[in-house]
Amino acid sequence: MKISRLFSKKSRERKERVSRGLLVYQDTSEVIRAERILKRDGYEIRVVGPPPCLRTGCDLVIEFPIIEQIGIEQTLKEKRISPLEVVAISDEILEPIDLCQKKDFGDYLMIRAANMKLVVDKRTEIIVNVSGGGCPDVPYLAERLIGLNLDEAPSPRDIGHTICAYALHIAYKEMLKEMDNYVNTGRNGP
Amino acid sequence: MLILVGTVPDRGLPLVHGRVRLKDDRFFVREEAFYLNRGTPSMIGTAANVCRLLGLDEPYCVLAGDTGRGDGSKLIYNFLKEKLDDLGPTVCAFHYIMPDLASHERVFEALRKLEEKPFLIADAGYMYIAKMSGRADFYDLFTPDVGELAFLADENSPHPFYTRGFIFHRTDEVEDFISRAYKGKNAPRFLLVKGFTDFICEEGRILKKVDSPDIDVLECIGGTGDTITGMTAALISAGHQPSDACYMSAAANRLAGALADPTPATQVMEIIRCIPEALKIVINANAANCDAER
Numbered sequence: 248m249k250i251s252r253l254f255s256k257k258s259r260e261r262k263e264r265v266s267r268g269l270l271v272y273q274d275t276s277e278v279i280r281a282e283r284i285l286k287r288d289g290y291e292i293r294v295v296g297p298p299p300c301l302r303t304g305c306d307l308v309i310e311f312p313i314i315e316q317i318g319i320e321q322t323l324k325e326k327r328i329s330p331l332e333v334v335a336i337s338d339e340i341l342e343p344i345d346l347c348q349k350k351d352f353g354d355y356l357m358i359r360a361a362n363m364k365l366v367v368d369k370r371t372e373i374i375v376n377v378s379g380g381g382c383p384d385v386p387y388l389a390e391r392l393i394g395l396n397l398d399e400a401p402s403p404r405d406i407g408h409t410i411c412a413y414a415l416h417i418a419y420k421e422m423l424k425e426m427d428n429y430v431n432t433g434r435n436g437p
Numbered sequence: 438m439l440i441l442v443g444t445v446p447d448r449g450l451p452l453v454h455g456r457v458r459l460k461d462d463r464f465f466v467r468e469e470a471f472y473l474n475r476g477t478p479s480m481i482g483t484a485a486n487v488c489r490l491l492g493l494d495e496p497y498c499v500l501a502g503d504t505g506r507g508d509g510s511k512l513i514y515n516f517l518k519e520k521l522d523d524l525g526p527t528v529c530a531f532h533y534i535m536p537d538l539a540s541h542e543r544v545f546e547a548l549r550k551l552e553e554k555p556f557l558i559a560d561a562g563y564m565y566i567a568k569m570s571g572r573a574d575f576y577d578l579f580t581p582d583v584g585e586l587a588f589l590a591d592e593n594s595p596h597p598f599y600t601r602g603f604i605f606h607r608t609d610e611v612e613d614f615i616s617r618a619y620k621g622k623n624a625p626r627f628l629l630v631k632g633f634t635d636f637i638c639e640e641g642r643i644l645k646k647v648d649s650p651d652i653d654v655l656e657c658i659g660g661t662g663d664t665i666t667g668m669t670a671a672l673i674s675a676g677h678q679p680s681d682a683c684y685m686s687a688a689a690n691r692l693a694g695a696l697a698d699p700t701p702a703t704q705v706m707e708i709i710r711c712i713p714e715a716l717k718i719v720i721n722a723n724a725a726n727c728d729a730e731r
Contacts, residue, residue, distance in 0.1 A: 274507065296599045304536040304566060305507075306595065350656075355701035357657050362584045362597035366657040366701050375702035378475075378659035379584070381561030381597075383533050384505025386476030387446030389659050393704075408505030409535070410598045 268316055270309040270323075270330040271301055276408035278307045281328050283404075288322055290315060294413070301334070305382055305409050310336070347421040356425060360417035365392075372397045372426055382409035397426060438525055439496040439674035441484055441667070442517065443477030443532030443561070444509045450502030452512040456495045457485045462706055466498055473709050475660035477532045480560070483667030483709055484530070490713045491675045497524065503535065510535035510562075518543045526555040530670040531563035532663070536596070541566045545575065556673055557625075560666045568623050569595050576625040578679060580666045583611055583632040589624055590617035616641060627679050629669065631662050635687035637680055644680050647687040652694040660705030664712060665690045685723055689716040 272278045278294060285292045290311060297308045311319055313335060323329050350357045355375065357366045363385075366376040373396055377389035384407045392400050397419075404416035441457075450469065458465040463472055464482050473482030477500065484496050499516060503509030513534060521544075541563075548557065557576040559567045564579050568589055573579070581589060588597040590613075611630065618624040619641035630636040633656075635647040655661045665686045672682035690708075692715035697707045 276506070296595060299593075299595075302538070302569070302595050304538050304541075304569070305562075352654060352657065352701045355657065357701065359584075361600070362582070362588075364657065368702060376657050376659050376704075378657065378661070379582070381533060381536075381563075381565050381585070382505060383444040383446070383503035383507070383510060383535050383562065385561075386533060386659075387504040389475055390446055408507075410596050412505060414598050 267310050267336045268313040269295075269297065269301070269334050269336060270311060270319070271297070271332040271334065272308070272330055274408060275305055275307050275410060275413065277328060278309060279404050279408075279413065281323055281326075281330070282309055284322065284326050284328065285309070285311070285319060290319060290322075292319075298336075301332075307410055307413065347418060349421070349425065356422070356429075358418045358422045358425065360421065361414035363411055363415040363418055365415060365418040365422055367397060367422055367426065369426070369429060374400055377415065380411035380415070382411040384409050385411050385415075388412060388415060397423060438494070438527055439484065439488070439670060440524055440526045440529045440555075441477075441481045441496050441498040441532070441670065442513060442529065442534070442563075443480065443500065444503035444513065444534060445471060445477055445500055446504050447502035448504050450500070450509065452499070452501045452509075452516055454499045454516065455497065457481055457498050458495065459485045459489060462710075466500060469500075471500075473706050475705055476561075476663060479660035479663035479705050479709065480530065480532050480667035480670075483664040483712055484671040486709065486713055487668050487671035487716060488674070490716060491671070493671070493675055496671070496674075503533075505535075507535040507537065510537065511540065514540035514544055518547045521547045522551060526551075527553075528556045528558070528670055528674040530558040530560065530666060531567075532666065533561045534563045534566075536562050536566035536569060538566065538570060541570050545570065545572055548575075556679070558666065558670055558673075559625075560663070565596055571622075573623045573625055578627040578629065578669070578673075578683070579625055580629045580631060580662065580669065582662055583614075583630065586611065586614045586618065586628075586630050590614040590621070592621045592623065611636060612643065615643065627683065629665065629683040629687065631665055631687070635691075637683040637687065639680060645684050647684065647691065650691050650695045652691060652699065654699050654701045654703070655691070655694045655708075657701035658699060658703055658705055658708065661690065661694070661708060664693070664705065664709060668712065668716065681723065685716065685719050689719040692718060 501509030628638040637645040668686035693711040696711040
């Protein structure tokens with residue numbers, strides 16, 4: 248009985264694995280654009296790390312339900328952002344970090360996502376510092392964001408091109424939530 | 438010759454290389470001027486300040502504009518592949534460069550062919566690719582923060598974005614990450630781990646820890662890790678032992694932070710201005726300790 252359960256679990260896992268595919272692009276900024284288009288059209292996709300055989304450097308890929316492949320490819324073709332390659336998943340997929348850590352410095356709040364940190368003055372909601380990361384757009388993002396109010400600042404995902412930009416975007420989204428909460432709770436939190 | 442390599446967030450900037458001239462809060466390479474604000478210019482500006490303090494020749498730098506598309510990084514990789522040998526490097530520090538396996542491989546080959554291998558320091562994106570390439574132990578020093586250390590400790594992670602282990606780290610976990618990074622051959626001979634406590638390691642052993650002065654807002658300020666890398670590169674170039682250079686840089690960075698009296702909104706330029714004074718104090722204290730030990 249136990250053995251048959253084991254087999255059925257394994258075959259279920261295999262079935263789940265082969266029911267997903269990956270969209271592979273030349274660079275991360277294309278991944279970010281395709282992700283935005285597909286999410287807007289209601290596809291259940293997510294950005295993940297590629298398996299070792301597809302890694303070239305600063306990589307992200309899009310995981311999608313293989314059953315949707317035709318529709319997804321058509322949508323991307325219409326938007327002129329077809330992937331370099333579409334592959335079925337048969338290897339290890341890396342889960343990106345989705346946990347954020349927040350640290351309160353009194354008048355300032357710092358949010359960290361993966362290797363990226365964003366710091367905002369709670370009184371004015373102005374971005375005062377960006378730190379961490381190692382890809383070349385980190386200093387660019389810092390230059391573009393520091394000194395701007397959260398509401399007027401462009402989203403890091405829209406102006407960045409790398410995984411570090413993607414991580415900073417996660418911190419930025421969390422910061423928006425925290426500051427909403429801060430305002431709505433009469434500035435007693437976070 | 439001390440060679441410092443990295444990108445700056447200026448889309449139109451072509452490849453620029455030459456000796457660094459410092460002037461106030463900027464440095465010049467040929468006709469181009471750069472503010473010492475975060476990233477590669479922070480590292481270069483700090484190293485140039487330290488060279489000036491120690492009476493050394495100005496460092497030589499290789500820069501190109503890159504806002505994340507990898508174009509400037511490609512120019513740098515190609516230049517290094519072709520010209521490294523002509524420059525006669527003794528210490529090289531590689532910094533914000535787009536991780537690219539194929540290009541890294543070509544630079545690695547150029548480094549391997551040098552008659553005399555320079556002391557090789559990797560930080561930021563170049564450290565990511567040095568680890569991902571499986572050639573970390575060819576390099577001499579990495580300067581990760583704790584999140585990046587967790588990435589070095591995780592054999593399967595190609596980028597710190599995929600490393601979960603560090604989010605709620607404790608000191609004993611940092612020591613475990615150090616041991617795992619060396620065990621997996623994902624660390625070079627020396628590591629300088631930047632964090633609430635800085636760890637200086639050689640071949641898996643923790644040689645020193647630095648935890649004072651404790652200026653916790655430095656964590657918020659972009660570029661405060663870059664200054665440590667720049668200081669360390671300059672001190673090694675001046676002939677200090679790598680472990681001493683790491684220790685003095687970590688201590689001086691904290692002291693410069695204390696002298697600048699920062700808030701989370703302080704910009705790194707304000708810290709860099711205090712580095713010469715802080716480093717002078719640390720070098721003198723270090724020399725006095727050495728004398729006392731004798």
